[in-house]
Amino acid sequence: xxxxxxxxxxxxAMMIGLSASAALAEGQLNIFNWGNYTNPExxxxxxxxxxxKVTLTDYDSNDTALAKVRAxxxxxxxxxxxxxFIPIWIGEGLLLETNPGGMxxxxxxxxxWKSPEFDPGRKYTAPWQWGTTGVAVxxxxxxxxxxxSAIFMDPPKELEGKVNVVPEMADIMGxxxxxxxxxxxxxxxxxxxxxxxxxxxxxxxxxxxxxxxTEKLSSGxxxxxxxxxxxxxxxxLKNDKVVYGYPKEGFPVWADQVVVLKDAKNVDNAKAxxxxxxxxxxxxxxxxxxxxxxxxxxxxxxxxxxxxDAPELNIPAxxxxxxxxxxxxxxxxxxxxxxxxxxxxK
Amino acid sequence: MADDVAGKRPFxxxxxxxxxxxxxxxxxxxxxxxxxxxxxxxxxxxxxxIWEGFSWRWxxxxxxxxxxxxxxxxxxxxxxxxxxxxxxxxxxAALATTRTEPYRGMTAIYAAINQPLMVPEIVTAVALLIxxxxxxxxxxxxxxxxxxxxxSAFCIPFAYLPIRARLENMDLSLERAAADLYASPWQAFRYxxxxxxxxxxxxxxxLAFVISLDDVxxxxxxxSGGQDTLPTYMLGQLRRIISPEINAISTVLLAISxxxxxxxxxxxxxxxxx
Numbered sequence: 001x002x003x004x005x006x007x008x009x010x011x012x013a014m015m016i017g018l019s020a021s022a023a024l025a026e027g028q029l030n031i032f033n034w035g036n037y038t039n040p041e042x043x044x045x046x047x048x049x050x051x052x053k054v055t056l057t058d059y060d061s062n063d064t065a066l067a068k069v070r071a072x073x074x075x076x077x078x079x080x081x082x083x084x085f086i087p088i089w090i091g092e093g094l095l096l097e098t099n100p101g102g103m104x105x106x107x108x109x110x111x112x113w114k115s116p117e118f119d120p121g122r123k124y125t126a127p128w129q130w131g132t133t134g135v136a137v138x139x140x141x142x143x144x145x146x147x148x149s150a151i152f153m154d155p156p157k158e159l160e161g162k163v164n165v166v167p168e169m170a171d172i173m174g175x176x177x178x179x180x181x182x183x184x185x186x187x188x189x190x191x192x193x194x195x196x197x198x199x200x201x202x203x204x205x206x207x208x209x210x211x212x213x214t215e216k217l218s219s220g221x222x223x224x225x226x227x228x229x230x231x232x233x234x235x236x237l238k239n240d241k242v243v244y245g246y247p248k249e250g251f252p253v254w255a256d257q258v259v260v261l262k263d264a265k266n267v268d269n270a271k272a273x274x275x276x277x278x279x280x281x282x283x284x285x286x287x288x289x290x291x292x293x294x295x296x297x298x299x300x301x302x303x304x305x306x307x308x309d310a311p312e313l314n315i316p317a318x319x320x321x322x323x324x325x326x327x328x329x330x331x332x333x334x335x336x337x338x339x340x341x342x343x344x345x346k
Numbered sequence: 347m348a349d350d351v352a353g354k355r356p357f358x359x360x361x362x363x364x365x366x367x368x369x370x371x372x373x374x375x376x377x378x379x380x381x382x383x384x385x386x387x388x389x390x391x392x393x394x395x396i397w398e399g400f401s402w403r404w405x406x407x408x409x410x411x412x413x414x415x416x417x418x419x420x421x422x423x424x425x426x427x428x429x430x431x432x433x434x435x436x437x438x439a440a441l442a443t444t445r446t447e448p449y450r451g452m453t454a455i456y457a458a459i460n461q462p463l464m465v466p467e468i469v470t471a472v473a474l475l476i477x478x479x480x481x482x483x484x485x486x487x488x489x490x491x492x493x494x495x496x497x498s499a500f501c502i503p504f505a506y507l508p509i510r511a512r513l514e515n516m517d518l519s520l521e522r523a524a525a526d527l528y529a530s531p532w533q534a535f536r537y538x539x540x541x542x543x544x545x546x547x548x549x550x551x552x553l554a555f556v557i558s559l560d561d562v563x564x565x566x567x568x569x570s571g572g573q574d575t576l577p578t579y580m581l582g583q584l585r586r587i588i589s590p591e592i593n594a595i596s597t598v599l600l601a602i603s604x605x606x607x608x609x610x611x612x613x614x615x616x617x618x619x620x
Contacts, residue, residue, distance in 0.1 A: 030571035030572070034582065035581065035582015035583050036582060036583045040412065040413075055571045055572035056413070056572070057570075057571050057572055057574055058579060058581075058582030059566075059582065060566070060578075060581045060582050064566060064567075067472075067475070068475065068567065071475050071476055071479035072480075072482070072483050073478065073479035073480070073481070073482025073483040074479070074570065074571075075482070075488045075570045075571045076571055212395065215395050215396060219396070
């Protein structure tokens with residue numbers, strides 16, 4: 001009896017699952033995106049405008065998203081991988097060529113995002129959000145030029161022994177390679193020897209290698225750190241002495257991209273979504289929620305007041321060219337970086 | 347002989363030097379992080395490290411967050427179904443491995459039932475991802491049944507162990523008496539064995555429920571669109587800006603787990619006395 005009852009409960013639970021999937025047939029869009037990254041207002045607006053039902057599912061890393069889509073049968077239409085992973089997605093033939101670069105709203109793309117290296121001419125990708133890795137400095141402790149990696153690679157007198165460095169290998173190696181004049185993802189051993197020597201020489205002048213930058217910078221416990229723009233932005237809202245520097249020697253930029261999957265069931269809706277998010281007003285909604293910059297001209301005027309002119313979200317014109325979009329480095333390069341990193345952190 | 351025992355106290359780990367200190371350290375290590383997590387769920391500010399006063403705002407925020415509610419409903423649907431299926435299957439398995447003459451291959455069956463305890467979860471997750479993907483491509487069905495099936499499978503040993511323990515401790519003479527009094531095997535099971543083993547089944551079902559509710563790895567790999575459970579939703583949040591909302595959700599989840607495990611404890615203790 002007990003079992004019968006339990007079995008019927010289980011059956012009805014499964015029926016709920018079945019009926020939910022039956023509703024997937026028409027006017028649907030299934031988005032697979034990073035957690036805590038999609039503005040519910042944006043989804044609501046899209047649902048109302050296009051009369052479709054959107055389901056949103058979270059993933060927690062580029063690798064998880066890739067693994068699930070590779071296996072097939074996932075049921076998603078849209079995924080939002082990082083630019084560094086886009087060559088893999090394209091190379092494996094997982095994406096549908098929707099040509100967002102030719103869509104109506106492509107005219108709103110900022111110039112430096114019109115034809116990025118990872119997707120020339122934007123055959124597959126529409127931009128979601130981007131951010132940078134740079135340095136954050138408290139002007140109370142140091143008032144010199146902050147737009148340089150020298151803040152941690154060769155700290156000025158005032159900051160000696162006071163700099164924090166976030167323990168993120170890819171970011172630190174990227175900044176350090178650019179600082180000594182190397183190419184991103186280089187495997188050139190003479191360049192990397194310089195990088196290693198510079199890092200090892202700088203380390204005694206650091207205070208720590210730790211996360212928690214937003215809290216420590218806003219409380220004033222740390223006066224300088226390698227940091228991400230979004231985190232610095234939040235720290236500055238609490239402590240106006242914090243400034244963000246874009247290293248002129250070169251700094252990594254990450255950028256998440258909206259792509260349509262080759263086996264998508266709702267291609268028209270997915271294409272409409274790519275075009276939809278390149279509308280300034282909608283791009284502003286994306287940024288207002290996760291607090292990162294987007295790549296759409298004219299979106300700033302629709303953003304919350306504190307974001308409109310935030311220096312952390314708007315790269316000064318003369319420093320734009322110093323930024324480079326992060327790539328996935330070759331296994332040989334990564335192996336060398338790991339060796340340097342191990343030596344640095346031991 | 348009595349003098350002997352009184353004169354030389356038997357060895358007891360509790361009387362070793364430093365026992366109290368080490369035990370206290372272990373308890374602090376185990377519970378301090380959880381207590382801090384619970385404390386910050388009541389933070390009035392939006393930081394998980396700087397205390398700004400007491401408030402319920404993060405509980406309200408979580409309660410009003412449609413994604414949290416959806417994920418909770420999904421979690422409950424899966425956990426209830428998986429606990430029900432797993433305890434039914436485990437009951438049958440426990441009967442088949444205790445109420446028969448020992449037979450060849452019984453150890454192998456025992457190992458097979460408990461396989462989810464031994465195989466690393468990530469291996470099961472990847473295997474299920476590939477296996478279910480083939481079915482999904484061929485049938486087009488994307489519903490919750492995959493998650494329920496996967497959860498039921500790994501919950502079976504957790505339901506099986508308490509049920510089996512209960513069966514092994516039960517007095518066989520009652521079942522024999524029933525048989526002597528011309529009860530059919532079904533009647534003996536229905537009116538004697540089942541009522542007696544019920545505490546074990548309930549305990550098993552509750553353990554399975556909690557295990558299913560907590561699962562991240564397998565769920566993350568098996569879920570289809572719109573099927574985030576509470577733990578996978580939380581994992582997604584952690585990659586971005588962490589707010590005390592996560593602490594609030596964790597605290598609620600913790601409270602549910604503690605409540606269910608307490609009931610499990612009471613039930614299995616009652617079972618032991620009967």
